[in-house]
Amino acid sequence: MASDGMSNVGNEEEPNDNDKYNPKLDFFSEEFDPLLALKTPNLVVPVSNATTHDNLQKFKSVVEGKRQENTSKVAEISTEVSIERRWLPHQLPIQVKRKTISKNVLSKMETVVGPLQLLKTCKDNQHRIKVWTRHSHGIRGFCIGYIAAFDKHWNLALEDVEEVWTRPKRRKVPALNSAKADLKIQPKVLPPPVTIVKSTKKTETCSRHVSQLLLRGEHIAYIVVIPDETKS
Template identity: 45%
Template sequence: MLSFLWVGTCLCMDTIEFNLVMADTENSSSDESLDVTSEKFNPIKALYSSSSIIPVPSAQTYDNITKYEAAIKGVIIKHHNKSKDVSNKEKSVKQHILLHQDSNAEEKNQRDLKNYRNVLSRMGNSLGPLQVLYNCMETKLRIKVFTRSARGIRGFIEAYVAAFDKHWNLALEDCTETWTRKIKRKAPALGAPIKLDDIIEEEDVPKVIVKETNGKTETLMRHVSQMLLRGEQIAIIVVIH
């Protein structure tokens, strides 16, 4: 392999020396091949000949044909600074991202305001059993809500519906509550009980009335002006016609 490279190098050097000798030893009839304005101009011979004459020694040199054509046509080629281009591109990308984020945030805010829904707006769009509850609220029909305890039905509440949500949490007005509980037979451990009237004014606490007593249990009743009932405490709701 090295022998082939050496032979190729020798051949190239011999060719260059041969061209130089031929360019310098040719007669005057071959000078036309060195004349740039002649039709017989030979550029290869002009490159290797030492007697080649440059027509305009003070002519400006150009790196490539593109620059030469631009100079002939009078076009000015601007040299771009790559670092500035990169920084400007990064700035434009950041500005585009910020504008896109701002526009998305504005559209989202407008969409949220347009589709804003709360408990009051959701009640009007209720379907199924919740729609019946909404009709009772609009027409001022009393309902009877049966509440549950740990072991069964605790009692019931008759009231007007003021508001509700999809979890069956109810805001009630003019409530009459009736429930059953065990009779406490044990004496208080801390002595005689203190009257509630001595601690809290009478109008602040709903009065509890013992409606019925049956052995170990008693049925109580009270009236409350407003009540918030959690959905997990509701067993069934009945409309009172």
């Protein structure tokens, strides 16, 4: 019995392999091995609610007392610094109030100066003008009417216009509204009727009345103001 008791006591004093102290599994030891601690099952963590960090670098910075700032704030600061370095104070854009004055043909006609001032006078006082027009190789004819509008390029909008021009007598295509014209498809809007005033061997002088006419400045040769007493 004594021997059995001595044997039992000896078995109780034998240390278990799991109860052996391992400095690599001691969290407060300098020889602590985190990889071995992760692989060891049923290892009790001394502080269960400890903060988890993404990497060792962040853990070291926390231990050393160097808190990293928020990445968003760092990004904002970096962008602001880059803008300040890229642009100097005198190079930044300046806000200027835009002019609200609307410039069009009607407003420019009121402030025109120089030779165009005569056209404005004729428009305001309803004076008739005589405009000689040209083509590629000479004078084509003339137009008599009232000025409705004009611009700096001498483009004229005329009203109540009497147009007279000269054209070749022999043409391959007959003019519209003439006795020789034979059109299979009649247009919906016909041009004003043309009257032959004078006819020679090679040319004929035509005349027509147009309610509204637009003359381009490049087709105008010269302009004459008709006195008031010659109004018909």
